[in-house]
Amino acid sequence: MKIWLALLALAAPAAAFAAENVTLSSEVFVERVKPGADGKPAVVREAPKIVTPGDKLVFELSYRNQGAQPATGFALTDPIPDSVAFAGSASPGATFSVDGGRTWGPLASLKVVKADGTSRPALPSDVTHVRWAFGQAIPAGASGKVSFRGVVK
Amino acid sequence: MTRNMRWLATGSVLAAAAFAASPAAAAGTAAGTSVTNNVTLDYKVGGVAQTAVAASDTFTVDRKVVMTVVSNDGTTISVSPGQVTAVTTFTVTNASNATLDFALSAAQLAGGTAAHGGTDNFNANNVRVFVDGNGNGTYESASDTATYMDQIIADDSRKVFVVVDIPLGRATGDVAGVKLTAVASEATAAGSLGATVTQTSGANTAGVDTVFAEPGSANGNVQYDGQEFAFDDYTVSAAALTVTKTSRVISDPVNSTTNPKMIPGAVVEYCIAVANAAGSATATNISVTDTLPAQTTYLSAFGIKVNGTVTGSTCNADGASGGSYASGVVSGALADITAGTTKTLVFRTTVN
Numbered sequence: 001m002k003i004w005l006a007l008l009a010l011a012a013p014a015a016a017f018a019a020e021n022v023t024l025s026s027e028v029f030v031e032r033v034k035p036g037a038d039g040k041p042a043v044v045r046e047a048p049k050i051v052t053p054g055d056k057l058v059f060e061l062s063y064r065n066q067g068a069q070p071a072t073g074f075a076l077t078d079p080i081p082d083s084v085a086f087a088g089s090a091s092p093g094a095t096f097s098v099d100g101g102r103t104w105g106p107l108a109s110l111k112v113v114k115a116d117g118t119s120r121p122a123l124p125s126d127v128t129h130v131r132w133a134f135g136q137a138i139p140a141g142a143s144g145k146v147s148f149r150g151v152v153k
Numbered sequence: 154m155t156r157n158m159r160w161l162a163t164g165s166v167l168a169a170a171a172f173a174a175s176p177a178a179a180a181g182t183a184a185g186t187s188v189t190n191n192v193t194l195d196y197k198v199g200g201v202a203q204t205a206v207a208a209s210d211t212f213t214v215d216r217k218v219v220m221t222v223v224s225n226d227g228t229t230i231s232v233s234p235g236q237v238t239a240v241t242t243f244t245v246t247n248a249s250n251a252t253l254d255f256a257l258s259a260a261q262l263a264g265g266t267a268a269h270g271g272t273d274n275f276n277a278n279n280v281r282v283f284v285d286g287n288g289n290g291t292y293e294s295a296s297d298t299a300t301y302m303d304q305i306i307a308d309d310s311r312k313v314f315v316v317v318d319i320p321l322g323r324a325t326g327d328v329a330g331v332k333l334t335a336v337a338s339e340a341t342a343a344g345s346l347g348a349t350v351t352q353t354s355g356a357n358t359a360g361v362d363t364v365f366a367e368p369g370s371a372n373g374n375v376q377y378d379g380q381e382f383a384f385d386d387y388t389v390s391a392a393a394l395t396v397t398k399t400s401r402v403i404s405d406p407v408n409s410t411t412n413p414k415m416i417p418g419a420v421v422e423y424c425i426a427v428a429n430a431a432g433s434a435t436a437t438n439i440s441v442t443d444t445l446p447a448q449t450t451y452l453s454a455f456g457i458k459v460n461g462t463v464t465g466s467t468c469n470a471d472g473a474s475g476g477s478y479a480s481g482v483v484s485g486a487l488a489d490i491t492a493g494t495t496k497t498l499v500f501r502t503t504v505n
Contacts, residue, residue: 050364
């Protein structure tokens with residue numbers, strides 16, 4: 001399968017504000033269990049060439065502040081694709097939304113409203129958005145990664 | 154809210170949510186679907202909000218070919234010797250994330266243990282496979298004529314009948330095992346069976362690749378070969394009839410009914426007992442005929458009694474009037490004889 005690794009630097013008009021200060025990339029891997037070098041099963045990460053329902057995915061988001069100044073108010077927002085169920089293991093600091101991004105919080109604090117008006121605790125599969133909001137500034141030149149897991153529906 | 158109530162309520166909403174969230178069910182996301190993950194990054198430099206940065210990546214969901222074949226008959230199908238159109242029923246489910254055709258074929262076991270524990274010891278005749286056209290689970294020769302499964306969408310299933318004829322002469326307990334195999338085939342065009350699906354070999358291609366993913370199972374199914382099969386069987390339940398003819402002297406012209414002797418003019422009673430062995434199928438449409446010896450004459454005053462009983466090996470000479478006599482031949486029809494029971498036909502003659 002093709003992988004589009006698109007860095008959408010949207011910001012032609014914003015060039016005056018140092019548009020290339022921060023770069024971001026998103027990559028997805030398929031996790032498979034295969035015999036390792038020692039013959040024992042080992043988990044390997046592969047490019048998403050052959051992907052079928054039920055496959056385990058790892059989404060990895062990489063960022064870099066290549067500007068000359070610290071970046072503050074740093075917030076990464078990732079809506080979960082329709083055909084993927086969130087499967088946990090989000091990097092520390094993540095907050096979640098189960099209602100399309102209207103409300104956010106730790107997963108344990110979220111509720112899903114049922115058809116009859118009552119609510120139940122949210123499950124990982126209910127997650128619609130993951131967000132990492134960094135309280136501290138990202139220094140110039142710093143980079144990092146966050147990741148989460150999903151399963152192809 | 155009690156714990157139980159909560160659990161029940163949660164279950165129902167989960168189901169509703171699953172339907173709402175994704176049209177694909179067990180088979181999963183449809184093959185060919187592009188899955189794009191979009192990320193946005195908001196940040197500030199020097200306290201001033203900058204234009205958000207976005208990134209995305211996309212992969213395409215490949216075709217995962219999975220199907221199941223199961224027998225619907227919880228027990229062996231009981232058949233009579235000579236029975237035509239004996240039906241075993243299977244369900245073939247397309248658990249793939251794509252629409253497929255399925256080629257169907259039936260084979261017979263060659264000995265060994267059949268699906269329901271018996272030992273396969275004969276082959277049925279005229280083995281055919283038909284798809285249940287109207288989905289009612291009952292074989293109807295007029296409407297159930299398709300011999301392959303056409304355009305089966307993801308998660309859909311069809312009932313499939315294996316139809317055989319049972320040879321005459323088989324005994325109770327004889328077993329014929331059958332095996333239904335479904336082979337994944339391309340759903341190229343409606344109304345015709347497509348080519349057998351082949352797994353994408355070697356390197357990944359730019360299009361939708363095909364991956365065989367059937368689990369295989371303990372009954373000999375091979376994992377990842379694009380086909381699945383299941384077993385069922387027929388067990389013969391025959392009637393095992395034995396006929397016993399007994400006679401006794403009722404009276405003679407000299408001694409009357411006291412120690413009568415077999416002298417000319419004596420009245421002799423014949424009892425024809427038809428017994429069906431225990432464990433057999435019920436015998437129906439039983440007709441008894443008996444040609445009288447030339448030395449005897451049918452006693453029309455007594456007539457013929459049918460459906461009488463025996464006690465041990467003694468004919469009770471009871472029953473209801475019935476049967477007929479013509480030209481030296483006594484004949485009569487008996488009611489159905491269930492396993493382990495006996496019915497009689499009784500008549501009398503005089504010795505010439």
